[in-house]
Amino acid sequence: MALEKITQVTGRGVFIPGDDIDTDRIIPARFMKCVTFDGLGEFAFADARLHDKEAGRIHPLDDPRFAGATILLSGSNFGCGSSREHAPQSLYRFGHRAIIAESFAEIFFGNSTTLGVPCVKLSQQDIAGLAAIIESDPEAMITIDLTENKVTVADVDFSAEITIPGHAREALTTGRWDSIADLVDGLDEVKKRVTAIPYLAS
């Protein structure tokens, strides 16, 4: 199945600071009683946003300056905890098309990749640099380039090298990021493999 080849993501950024942001924070469990993922977007970071509102602060996702941002920035171990696919789904439906962080929790990383949302790593300094740029100019256009391996910002002297595991880069840039579609495509090979695995063959 031919999917979009994702080689570049360009858009405005929004920074949610913090390390170890878990998937319960990204989408609290009580919003998961849905049959489809539609409508999950509005509940992204629901409790954190409400908490900020009650405390008289504005959560970055509610800050009008960053409305419509498509690139999410955060700290290390982003997406840890519960494996819920609802987490990347809610961010995707909120409008995020790529995530930049110091590091990612594995399952979240995999779930995002299979949605066609690149998760790329930058150093702490580079993330701080990018965050400063979007804080002073929320309209700054960030480009993540998966073939050139870098992040740049239009009209700003900023360029940093990203890290993304080879298998994920390949999957995204060749349009093979939906692993279920990949399995369906390779059904003959899958069947052959099944006969070689004793506990599946019998």
Add this chain to the structure above:
Amino acid sequence: MAIGKPKVRRINVDGKLAPGVYAKDVILHIIRHLGVNGGIGYAYEYGGSTFDNFTQEERMTVCNMAIEGGARVGYVNPDETTFEYLRGRPYAPKGADWDAAVARWKATASDADAVYDDIVNFKAEEILPTVTWGITPAQAVFIDEAIPDPKNLPEKDRATAIEAIEHMKVTSGTPVDGLKIDVAFLGSCTNGRLSDLQEVAKHLKLQKGRKVAPHVKAIVVPGSQGVAAIAEKMGIAEIFREAGFEWRGAGCSMCLGMNPDKLVGDQLCASSSNRNFKGRQGSPTGRTMLMSPLMVAAAALTGTVTDARKVFGIQ
């Protein structure tokens, strides 16, 4: 494919755990030291004499929480303990199929001279009953320790520690022993197994007549309907009920608060589950402290987080 081959970290725990110290304490201790992101890019292979001597269910408790340590998978090499656990279970192969399966499983075990990407060693004797005090499973201390001061933590851990202290409504320097709880939850995929319920019931029985503290809501949720049925039959359910615990239907329950079992407001819950994230147990301001099942029971009886070894006279 979207999945790459992980590196392997061998985590050895050697020696004998002291009485009243459990598999849950082992994994909380491991995560405390390796961090909730330490396992990123790794599979965790647990081994050493402590794991060799563990029952299969104890191994499962530790493997279950590899995710909390950041690893995508955690395993203990299959051995006779594993095979004995599987033999005769529903869906286990039988007869010649069984022998073939065991041979196959044995072939998957790591060789003695296997090379690892990383090796970490722990001593069982150094592990004490452990509880989490914060909002990640790595924010854990022994029961005789106090809430840490973020100033004394490595720089990378400070911001999360400050956030945790605010959320948990605790102060640095306060001993964890003595923190007042509102709810006790015994269950989850980490610690809702038959052996967990048996171990706690054994100690409760010796405390004849002792009941859950009046201000505490204590619930026991077996990990599966199979476990629930056996526990009923063995009289375990009755021991819990008599001690004032609610004996509930099997499931995830208050581990994640998707059914009506939820914390209310900023209730503090002593929980045998595996996740203490903000809002995890159904209330955005709810507070969770992770610990072993027996520590949960001790907290339920006394109404405070406390050393189960003292409550149950374990030496």
